[in-house]
Amino acid sequence: EFERFPDGVASPSSSEEVRALLDWALAQGITVIPYGGGTSVAGHINPPEGDAPVLTLSLAAMDQLMDLDTQSQIATFGAGTPGPKVEQQLRERGYMLGHFPQSWELSTIGGWVASRSSGQQSMRYGRIEQMFAGGRVETPKGTLTIPTIPASSAGPDLREIILGSEGRMGVITEVKVRVTPLPETETFQVAFAPDWDTGKELVRQMTQAKIPLSMLRLSNAEETRTHLMLAGHEKLVGILHRYLNV
């Protein structure tokens, strides 16, 4: 059953094209919905009820690293750049962002800002609000350029208005983020706890001890089993089961 769907889809490839589309849509009374990777779980990319025509504005064509300032370690991306392309383009230059929501493969850097997303390695690299340094937003009233000043005591921080705005303040077209040089090594360790409560207690103690980890994740038995099976090491899973006696 098809419910309400957009009347049109636009794929602009620059901020100027987004600006022109917004001006046109406003003049026509068209509702515009910015669309990044479409992984939203909050329903904001679905056309609302009503008679106004709906235009889905996909940022997919704006998927490039536009600038990397290695002195300030700030990278500028087209807002439609999906997770793998963000990391790949930075990695080629010796840097990383370190934002890995579970929807990383499909979600976009503009979508992360618009939905104030959290990544699995936010413990070290920060949530998106710590990474988001500034950028460009095309609002119904004109272009908003957010400078990359670290902090200001002169009034509210404009970044806070855009973070988590879910497309309501305008279309984010360029995102400036604080990046990090690639680590020399990165290792992930797994420990098995005998039950959920012990696992919870371990995680609490490790967090409060402020051990400098990038990720700390507690999985229940089902998720652990699923991850192991998805990793495809059937033989190892068998050995592990025997070892854990489950």
Ligand SMILES: Cc1cc2nc3c(=O)[nH]c(=O)nc-3n(C[C@H](O)[C@H](O)[C@H](O)COP(=O)(O)OP(=O)(O)OC[C@H]3O[C@@H](n4cnc5c(N)ncnc54)[C@H](O)[C@@H]3O)c2cc1C
């Ligand atoms: C399997 C799965 C796992 C997930 N895991 C996580 C997780 O670990 N952490 C987490 O925080 N979230 C998670 N999510 C939720 C979702 O992936 C995030 O909210 C993500 O940041 C959305 O990015 P997107 O590019 O897909 O945006 P979309 O889904 O396309 O859009 C999300 C919202 O942002 C707006 N928007 C998108 N791009 C722009 C733009 N350029 N300018 C203005 N507004 C824009 C849209 O209008 C919409 O309101 C998960 C979702 C799924 C399906």
